[in-house]
Amino acid sequence: MRLLASVGVGSALGGIARLLLSTMIQQRASTAFPLGTLIVNVSGSLALGFLMRYTLAIPEISMETRAMLTTGFCGGYTTFSTFSYETAALIEDGDYRRAGLYVFLSVAASLVAVLVGFAGAREFLAWRSRG
Secondary structure, three states, X not given: OHHHHHHHHHHHHHHHHHHHHHHHHHHHHOOOOOHHHHHXXXXXXXXXXXXXXXXXXXXXXXHHHHHHXXXXXXXHHOOHHHHHHHHHHHHHOXXXXXXXXXXXXXXXXXXXXXXXXXXXXXHHHHHHHHO
């Protein structure tokens, strides 16, 4: 139960940090390019890489604290950090083919899924307006 609570607290804090930082950056950038999201994704990946290596190397850091910082905070901040970490781990293990496949499938399948979601929402809204 403590583990779940730790992840919940970290997720809430990460989500709040994401909203505040990405909104602030986007407003200051005054551009249609999603700079706020890009910076959140990159900084989240940096944080997860550091936290995973650091917290796994220090035995005094509890599983709850590690989960709060990584799965919780970084996961609430951006799930892109997990994708980046897993890809980097495959590369570090020399599994370049699997890393490339993972990157390609993640990006391609996610873009297709978003487009299918767009189409589904359009159809649902059209159906709803007819009835």
